[in-house]
Amino acid sequence: MVPSQSNTVPATVVNDQTGIGPRLRARRKVRGMSLQQVAARAEVSIGLLSQIERGLSMPSVRSLRAICAALEMPVGWLFDGPDAGQPDPVVVPRHRRRVLDLGDKGMVKELMTPDDCRGIQMMRLVIRPGGASGSTAYNHPEGAKCGTVLSGVLGLELDGVTHRIEAGDSFAFDATRMIRFWAEGVDETVVIWVVSPAVY
Template identity: 50%
Template sequence: MSTELSVMESQSDAVQVGETLRLRRQMRGMSLKQVAEPAGISVGMLSQVERGLAAPSIKTLRAICSAMDMPVNWLFHRDNNLENQANEFIVQSNSRRSLTYNDGALIKELLTPDTQPQIQMLRFLMEPGADSGEPYSNADGGKCGLVLRGTLGLELDERQFVINTGDSFAFPARSMVRFWTVGETTCEVIWVVSPATV
């Protein structure tokens, strides 16, 4: 007998979680198989979860989310008041999802919903000393940003730039990029990518 606990309290919970997982998978451009295999479940099981027909255990949900680089708490970060829920076009300030790196030195807040996979806007909060790490790139698309406060160091294909408050930038997604905080002031950046990657 399994000792795993189900996190679904009602059919509506299962449908909501399934829809969130489906949108995330589609936003990442992943097939059912590409998610199911690393999650250790069958394609049929994943399909049922996405349609709200199965109530997976916490362990299974964590595995599915891990396969899509998605924190499991994103599944339940919803306002129960229907009048205040963000819809397919709007992300309310109190419903933003976030990813944390470098022990909290870099926080990425998602400002756009997963229903729009062709574009994604994020808010970066970077403490002094925050660094994105090794240069990376994406296959296609473009990226741009605006520094709201502080100073951003930006490396593009081994060329380094200093982006000050009020300055903006844009570059092809295929460029090798790295970024970091310059100075002792928190850096806040609005970062836009197309297509969505986070």
């Protein structure tokens, strides 16, 4: 089972000076919004938002989507990717994948589908030992999720029931179910994760 993590301020200092936090802060400045305004719209604390902007804390998926919605920006803008002109609407070469490093959550997500494909989204998740989606289960209002474990062992909790998914095993479930997931053991876990509709 994944170790319990705080819902507010993680004990680990992330020091994410070039990633999510500074990009959110830049977008907030462009929009001319205060920390208080964004926090109120996203329904997160001002303190947490400030720590996220300063690169000292990483938001949950739910909080990240809420903050981006408050800033009227797609979450996809936070993914790193090579700037090589107009992307192909069908093919995403390996070297062109956009990457989101979730820092203290111990997870890196690589987008494997083009941005224009909103009906479905495929990601490659690399979960470091001890890495997890968070201590609180979450869900989405519609759609489905499926995937396969390429290496390592994935711990997956669905509606309070824990599943151990080993390399070569696959899974599928409705996105409305409450989930948490994490890397089990001492090895890195690599997962191909598919969601419908796209969430980033």
